[in-house]
Amino acid sequence: MTEKQLGVRELYWLTGGISMSILPHTLHNPQWFIVLPFILIAWRLTCAIYHWPLPGPGHAVLKVIKLLTIAAGILGIYGYYHTLFGRDAGTTLLLLLAGSKVLESHIDRDFYVTTFLGFFIIITNFFYSQSIVTAVFMLLTLLVIIAGLITFNDPGKRQLPTARVVLGGQMILQALPMMLVLFLLFPRINGPLWGMPEDAVRGRMGVDDVLTPGSLSRLIQSNEVAFRVEFISGQPDNTALYWRGPVLTYTDGRAWRRRLNNLDPPAAIQFSGEPIEYIITLEPTDKRWLYVLEMPTATPDKAQLTEAYQVVTREAVKDRWRYLLRSYPDYRLETASWRELRRGLQLPRGYHPKTVALGREWANQADRPIDIINRALRWFNEEEFHYTLSPPLVPGDLIDGFLFNTRQGFCEHYAAAFAVLMRAAGIPARIVTGYQGGTYNPVGDYHIVYQRNAHAWAEVWLGDKGWVRVDPTSAVSPARVERGIESALPEAALDVPVVFSRNQFTRTLWLSLRNAWDNVNNRWNQWVISYGPQRQDNFLNRIGLTRHNVFLLVILMICLVLFLLTALALGLLKQYRAEKDAARELYNRFCRKLSRAGVKRLCHEGPLDFARRAGRKLHPFANTIDDITRLYIDVRYASQTEKLPQLKKRISGFRLHG
Amino acid sequence: MSTSRKEILLPQIRQEIDGIIEAARMIILGKEHAIRLALACLFARGHLLIEDLPGVGKTTLSHVLANILGLGFQRIQFTSDLLPADILGVSVYNRDTGTFTFHPGPIFTQITLADEINRATPRTQSALLEAMEEQQVTVEGETRQLPQPFFVIATQNPSNQVGTFPLPESQLDRFMMRIKLGFPDTVAERELLMGRDRRTMLKEVKAVITPERLLAIQRLCDEVHASTAILDYLQDLLEYSRNSREFSHGLSPRAGLAILHAARAWALMEGHQQVLPEDIQAILPSVISHRLNGLQEDERRPEELAQHLIIQVPIP
Numbered sequence: 022m023t024e025k026q027l028g029v030r031e032l033y034w035l036t037g038g039i040s041m042s043i044l045p046h047t048l049h050n051p052q053w054f055i056v057l058p059f060i061l062i063a064w065r066l067t068c069a070i071y072h073w074p075l076p077g078p079g080h081a082v083l084k085v086i087k088l089l090t091i092a093a094g095i096l097g098i099y100g101y102y103h104t105l106f107g108r109d110a111g112t113t114l115l116l117l118l119a120g121s122k123v124l125e126s127h128i129d130r131d132f133y134v135t136t137f138l139g140f141f142i143i144i145t146n147f148f149y150s151q152s153i154v155t156a157v158f159m160l161l162t163l164l165v166i167i168a169g170l171i172t173f174n175d176p177g178k179r180q181l182p183t184a185r186v187v188l189g190g191q192m193i194l195q196a197l198p199m200m201l202v203l204f205l206l207f208p209r210i211n212g213p214l215w216g217m218p219e220d221a222v223r224g225r226m227g228v229d230d231v232l233t234p235g236s237l238s239r240l241i242q243s244n245e246v247a248f249r250v251e252f253i254s255g256q257p258d259n260t261a262l263y264w265r266g267p268v269l270t271y272t273d274g275r276a277w278r279r280r281l282n283n284l285d286p287p288a289a290i291q292f293s294g295e296p297i298e299y300i301i302t303l304e305p306t307d308k309r310w311l312y313v314l315e316m317p318t319a320t321p322d323k324a325q326l327t328e329a330y331q332v333v334t335r336e337a338v339k340d341r342w343r344y345l346l347r348s349y350p351d352y353r354l355e356t357a358s359w360r361e362l363r364r365g366l367q368l369p370r371g372y373h374p375k376t377v378a379l380g381r382e383w384a385n386q387a388d389r390p391i392d393i394i395n396r397a398l399r400w401f402n403e404e405e406f407h408y409t410l411s412p413p414l415v416p417g418d419l420i421d422g423f424l425f426n427t428r429q430g431f432c433e434h435y436a437a438a439f440a441v442l443m444r445a446a447g448i449p450a451r452i453v454t455g456y457q458g459g460t461y462n463p464v465g466d467y468h469i470v471y472q473r474n475a476h477a478w479a480e481v482w483l484g485d486k487g488w489v490r491v492d493p494t495s496a497v498s499p500a501r502v503e504r505g506i507e508s509a510l511p512e513a514a515l516d517v518p519v520v521f522s523r524n525q526f527t528r529t530l531w532l533s534l535r536n537a538w539d540n541v542n543n544r545w546n547q548w549v550i551s552y553g554p555q556r557q558d559n560f561l562n563r564i565g566l567t568r569h570n571v572f573l574l575v576i577l578m579i580c581l582v583l584f585l586l587t588a589l590a591l592g593l594l595k596q597y598r599a600e601k602d603a604a605r606e607l608y609n610r611f612c613r614k615l616s617r618a619g620v621k622r623l624c625h626e627g628p629l630d631f632a633r634r635a636g637r638k639l640h641p642f643a644n645t646i647d648d649i650t651r652l653y654i655d656v657r658y659a660s661q662t663e664k665l666p667q668l669k670k671r672i673s674g675f676r677l678h679g
Numbered sequence: 680m681s682t683s684r685k686e687i688l689l690p691q692i693r694q695e696i697d698g699i700i701e702a703a704r705m706i707i708l709g710k711e712h713a714i715r716l717a718l719a720c721l722f723a724r725g726h727l728l729i730e731d732l733p734g735v736g737k738t739t740l741s742h743v744l745a746n747i748l749g750l751g752f753q754r755i756q757f758t759s760d761l762l763p764a765d766i767l768g769v770s771v772y773n774r775d776t777g778t779f780t781f782h783p784g785p786i787f788t789q790i791t792l793a794d795e796i797n798r799a800t801p802r803t804q805s806a807l808l809e810a811m812e813e814q815q816v817t818v819e820g821e822t823r824q825l826p827q828p829f830f831v832i833a834t835q836n837p838s839n840q841v842g843t844f845p846l847p848e849s850q851l852d853r854f855m856m857r858i859k860l861g862f863p864d865t866v867a868e869r870e871l872l873m874g875r876d877r878r879t880m881l882k883e884v885k886a887v888i889t890p891e892r893l894l895a896i897q898r899l900c901d902e903v904h905a906s907t908a909i910l911d912y913l914q915d916l917l918e919y920s921r922n923s924r925e926f927s928h929g930l931s932p933r934a935g936l937a938i939l940h941a942a943r944a945w946a947l948m949e950g951h952q953q954v955l956p957e958d959i960q961a962i963l964p965s966v967i968s969h970r971l972n973g974l975q976e977d978e979r980r981p982e983e984l985a986q987h988l989i990i991q992v993p994i995p
Contacts, residue, residue, distance in 0.1 A: 278957035603906075605995075624993035658906045658954040 025129040031070045032126075034169030035135060039123055041162040042142040043116050049149050054097035057090060058120030064581045065124045076124065091121050112145045134171055139166045149460060151550050153542060172582050196584050198383040206578040208571040209554040227306045228454050230474050231266035234419060238410055238431040238455070243472035247456055248303040248312060249543055250468040253345075255297040257314070259458055261350045262504050263478065263490065264312040266455030266469060268329035270364045272370030277437060277452050282419060285358065287326040288488075290316060293350035302547065309334050312455055312470075315490070328361055329451065330488075331355065350654070354488040357449075365449025365482055373420040373441055373447040380445025390448045390483055397442050398496040401435065403427070404610050408435075408498035414515070432494040432501070438476040439493040449482035454491070458505045464533070465540030600665060604656045607665075611649060611672045615639070616623045618677045628654055642673075642677060649675060692896055698887045702747050705879050707740055709867025714899045716858050716950065716965050717744060717832075721893075722900050722944035725855020725937060726831040727812050728796075728969065733836065735860045741792040741832040742881055748893055749886030750789035751826065757799040759842065762980050763806035768814050781818065786810055789826050789890065793833040797843040806845060807831070808853050828893055848970070855937045856962070857969035859982075896947070903943040904953040911995045912956055913938060916963070920971065927972045928983065934970050941966050956994045963989060 027035075040062055043351075047055050063625035068075050076083035094117040095105070103109035119138045143159045167189035168182070174183070208446075224354050227247065248264075269277035296318070303311060311332040312325055320326055323346035324334045358363075368377065387393045403566060407429040420441050423434050430438075436452045443450035457476035459468035478492040495502040548556075561569050612622045612631075620635040632650035636643030652668045655661045696718070703714045717740065721726045729737045739752070745752035755766060766782035785791065786807070793807055810816050811831050816823050833854065836843060851857070863871060871877075886897075913935060921929025930938075939954075941962040946954045967988070968981035979987070 449872045623990075625960075625990050627960060627994060629957050631956060654953070654955060658955055659904055660906045 024367075027069075027126055027128065029134055030131065030637065031169060032066055032069045033166060034172050035126070035132060035139075036123060036210075038162055038166035039119060039135065039139050039142070040170050041165055042139050042146065043119070043160070045146050045150070045155060045158065046112065046116060050109065052097070052101055052384050054101075054113065054115075054117065058116045058123075061087075061090065061120035061124045065126065075127070076596060087121065087124060091117065103140075106351065108148050112148065114334055115142065115145065117205055118276075118435045129298060136166055151152070153545050156545075164193065167192060178434060199582060202578060202581045204552070205557070205560060206283055206574050206581070208574050209552070209557045227308065227472065228266050228456070230269070230308070230310070232269055232433055232437065232452060232453075232454055233416065233478060234412070234423075234430070234434055234437075237433045237475045238412075240472045241410055241431075241474040245472045246304055246539070247470045247472050247474065248301050250302075250314075250459060250470065251300045251466070253298040253300065254470070255295055257297055257350055259505065262458050262468075263315045263453075263492075264456040264459075264474075265315050265331065265453055266312050267310055267453075268327070268331045268480075269452040269454060270329065270361075272437075272441070273328075274369040275584060280329070280364070283326040284320050285361075287328055287330055287353050287622050288361070289356045290330070291353045291355055292349035292351065293353075294347050294349060296347045298345070299327075300343060300345045302543070302551075303338060303344070305340055305342075306338045309337050311342070311344070312377060313346055315350065316352040316354070317346045317348045319347070328358065341546055343547070343551060343673045353486060357482060357488065362449045362482060363435070365451055366444050366447065368441065368444050373418055373445075375418075375421040376424055376438065376657040377445040379424075380442045383442075384446035388483070392448075394443070394447045394481060394491060397439060397667075398491070399491055401496040406430075406435075406497045408432075408494065408501065416636070433477045435493040435497060436479050439479045439491065441481070443481050451480050451488075453478055457502060460505070462536045462539055462543075464536045467540075467543065469539060485677045555598060569635070580602070600656075600662045603665060604653065604662075604668065607668055607672050608653050608657070611675060614672075614675055614677060615646070628657075633662065639677065645675065682685075688803075689899075689950075689952075690898065691837060692820040692947070695888050695892065695896075696948050699747050700885055702884060703740075703743050706743050706877060706884065707736055707876075708870050709863045710736070710740070710860060713858050713860055714740070715945075716856060716962065718854045719941055719944040719948060719962060719966075721748075721828070721830050722896055722947065723855060723937075724828070725941065726833070726853065728833050728835060728851070728854040728857040729860060730835045730837065730857055730969075731860045735862060736877075737834040737860060738792060738794065739877055740860070741790060741834075741879065743884060744832075745790040746823075746881065746884040747887050748790075749889055750828070750830075751790070752790045753785040753788040754792040754794060755785050756794045757796050758804070759798055759800060759844075761799045761803050763803055764818075765811075765812065765879055766803065767818050769967055770819055779819075781821075781823075783823070784816075786816065787825060787829065789828055791831045793831060796833040797835045797845055799844065800843055801847075802851070804850060805846065808850050812853055814966075828874055828897065848972075849971045852931065852933060854969065855941060856965040858965050900940070900944045900947050903946050903951070905939060905943065906953060907995065909954045909959070910939075912992075913942075913959060915995060916959070916988060916992050920967075920988060923991070925973065925987070930970060934967060935958060938963060938966050949979065960989050 040059060041057075043058050065075070067073065073583060074080045074083065076087040095114065098110055098113050098117070101104055102108050102113075114140075119135070120141060122131070122135050122138060126132060137432070140163070143162055146155055146159055149155075164186060168185045171188055172182075228240070267279045269279050271278045271280060280602045281590050297314060299314065301312065311334060313320075316330060317326075317332070320332050321342075323336070324332050324344075327333055383393050383396055389398065405428055408431070409429045410431060412423075412429040412431060412434065413427050415427055420438050423430055424438050440450040440452050452476045454475075456474040457478070458474050459470040461468050462653055476494070478494065480488045480490055483489050492502060561567075561574075566573075605632045608628070615635050616622065618639055620638050621632075622631045622635075626634075628650050632646050635646050639646065649668070649671050652664055652671060656664050656668050699718060701713055702972075704711055709716060711969075717727055721744070723739065729740070731737060740753060743756075744750075752763070764784065766784050766786050768782050768787065770779040770781045772778075775778045778951075796804060810825065813828075814825050814827075814829055816825060824906050835846070860870075874880075916938075917930050920926055938959060942954050942958040945962050946958040949958065951958065964982050964985035968985050971981055971984050971986050973979055973981075
């Protein structure tokens, strides 16, 4: 095979496709070296358009520039990530090399290599985002790359660019059944056979197990989904939607932390009232705990309850996790070990002297712990305390400064101050972090809990009632718990754009659109992204394959793939035969028409010879006969089957008399 | 790229081909079809065998072609005492330098006229035929490439004449075409008699194209589209020659390839974008007449057999 040179037209498609596949990487990797692939690609394209020389033999300077650019890129990547492996560094390196491959593409072999590199880059985008938007954009990229392949293999360049894109789309559609078979039947394996690289979910936003002033309020501006909840039975009031996360017991005067390596059995609990059943779809957090509605009866697999009733997991949650739970909003955490109670009284020495003094003073004046609690809540409510997203910087001691000077704070401030007050008054107290509330999505009938629903509250130990939840924030801003964060802090509701927030109608429109979109996303997550062993099992059971194993699946998959391929091949063959026969049939019809006029085609007579002879005999029709013959030759001998309908029309319309 | 180049080049090449034929027609009168066939053979990278009586213009035709195409030309007169070294060349000891120097034979040129090839011994014949097939010459263990394009025109007297070694069938197969010039018709002959001396005219002939263009035309021939419909037709022809029992043996696969290549070249010369049944029919007699033999009792000449084949096989 001779080497085929790359033309400008093919390069447009190739560089377009590769650029599109690289583009999303700029969003999450905005370092200077991400620009280099684009520069290399633009360089190649410019050279092709203006017929400038490319780096190569005879152009040593250009070659040196190219090598320096690539070396700078590699050094930059290494300098930033301190490695060339892993998800981020590896992908960025691949992009750089893809750019340089585009620059050195001259002949058909380079074209194919670069094209397949493009397919590979498309896959790397899914390391970062598996959303619908990414999938759709990557599908478009795939279409452009395939259209490029078609352009390269369309020697006559007879097709319009749009026709090439349409053909590419048809080819993708033809691959759809095969894709479905592979997607549905490819054995899904539990555990990381080939997992995401280590650094895939690092740096996610979310509730942490270290609480410092400001650690939650920075989440408030985030529209990211923390998890989605479908209630199966019973739907609690918004005020009861406390999603329990890390329980923090230890404070060093600045931060609150949870107790690690907690192996004690969970505290005894008594449930009453009606249970609530629900399914949580948790977005990956890279943390080792789950969120549950207070209080669950059991935990999902691979998770367990700690003594403080926190659900911890053995491994960090790196994939979307779906779990079914049953919780009772009415519960009594009855017993606690004396160690847990002692931990609930811990205060760092030398911190918050004024707060501790106040707590002790209240303790002296009250008989029962409940009176102290109520006094504290009343104090928060009646004094000039403000609930705000952007509290001023507290000078000196964090708790003292907040309680006695600034008096502006977010839920973490109130929860922490309250816990310190209680501990000072001799009541065991701890902080629970997690989420509160949620937004109901009527389109998909589920609740969305966003990162901005992050919340912190307190639990205190009352001898006769066990651990009781006290939310000091509700004393300051009852709306926060009753109507959600959006009404308590309008600035938190960033998601309605200004254009839509002017009047009620557009606002509602925006919200319903957003609900619909989130519903689509939710379905996508559950049916496409989270199609794991469990879902596959369900699907196979539903189609009647109740007893199956990996071996059977592989056999079934291979059979179906072979069946599809055979069907496709037969279909193509049939279509080809039909077209071939159709052209001949039409021509025979044409010859019969001429034969009735007295010109009979000899069986060995070629179309041109016959047309010439017939044209001489039927002189007035010579041009028509000539045109039809030419069309027939195009269809039959130049394989331009697209002209078949035209031929059919001409022959049907061919009349020798009249 | 290559095909858009083809689209641009096609009209231009047609013009050039017409120019070549026009120039050749001026000298070889009344033999346009033979000229066209010879050119098609050349474009299809085949070698040509001209079989006819002496004095009908075989040599003139090959010389004209060489001059018009701007190619180097050598003529080798085959005689019964001609040795392979006379064709291929020989290494001669050089006393001054003390080494052997290779003196290339007359075959090291672009158009070689092997005149009266059937007068030489089979050994000498096969030396030429091997060079034709391999496009290279191996003398004393060293292989030398022949110049490109490389084209052999061999002439042959009808084998019933005295003192000839007829080429065996296997050797004949190496020629893509065998053509006959025949006597000119009366009009052409009168013109020939009235006109100037052909030898002087031959010297005045100027090259119409360059060897590079010729190579480009040869490459374009390979790209002429042959649809499955035309391949069906070709296979029907081959099939008929093998199964009909009218021929002593059918056409070989090599003959099939030769037909296809020659038909492509013919289509290009006719200005067709694709091979048509007419193209195959036009070249078929010349390509198969030296490969096809009738049965013992069959008195028909090979050309008639070829024509019979064309008429018997319907175009699918």
